Amino acid sequence: MSALDKSLDDIISNSRKSLKTKRSTRGNTGKVGKKVGAVNKKPIVSFKKAKPAVTATPNTAASMMYATKVVVYGLPKDIKMDAIKDFFQSQVGGVQNVALSYNERGHFKGIATIIFKTNKSATLAVEKYNGAPIDGGSSKLKLELIIDPTKKPLTSRIAPNKVANPKALAVKAQTKANLRSKPKAKPQQQKKKPAKKSKKTVEQLDQEMTDYFGN
Template identity: 40%
Template sequence: MDCDPVQILFAKTVGPVKDTFIVYNSQGKSKGMAVVAFAKPESAALAREKYNGKIVDGRRPIKIEIIKDDNEIPSAAPEKKSLSLLERIGQTSKSAKLRTKKGPKRIQKQQQRKVVTAEQLDQEMEDYRASTDTV
């Protein structure tokens, strides 16, 4: 296994490193960026605490960003949230929200809608066509 300076630095001063990837340009020179995968999440936090903003190679400060892998299995069991009454009896909160829409305001809107017959729609269309023909 070929160890690069980035891997050696973090392995010695922070904690176990799973993998490192250094970004190179087309001429084979380092672009000054690397991706380091730590064995433990707390190692990444320690690396940021120790080295973020610090000058290590004498050129420019290191910028450390933590990227969390969502596909990893959590070490501890996730906390269970308490279910609402509707969720416990088999209805989701989404269906409960849908039911609240059938309140008095919705009924009033339905009652205020004007019922239009087919004959009235035909007459409106004829009136519209007649008004556009004269222009």
């Protein structure tokens, strides 16, 4: 009988017999291999809670309190705006406005922008439903927390100039006053250089020789 004609029970039985034979020959010191037909234990997979995705500016820490907008991706395309608003209002609370995104044909793209009244509600929505499964795990939601700079008051966006130490200002002013009160040094007059004598011509030299010998 070939190996293909044997049943699974016969194969397992023969494999066990061969393993027992090997054990008896090796003694207790030999290592036993993996059993044929043994059920492999599946590794335990731990699912960590997805971290909220945040679209932030450089001053994230100072601006987080003004992040009240949440963009939701992956919503079922057959869902209505009222259903989305009622869901987040009942599960999170503090929903102020909901807007849906449509394509050029007027079909819902599965993207909704939700504005909450406070940053606490917006952050809770992201922490609670970012990565949440939809319809039995066929897809997952994705939530992004958006920092809207238009929500920040002008007082938090404009910082006053730093005021210098009054003592330092007084010392600086006194130094300038002292410099102004000092008499300015007179500029030294440059000595006039003697004018260079012009070279005599041949005629002048001849005349001088004639005058000298004539005398």
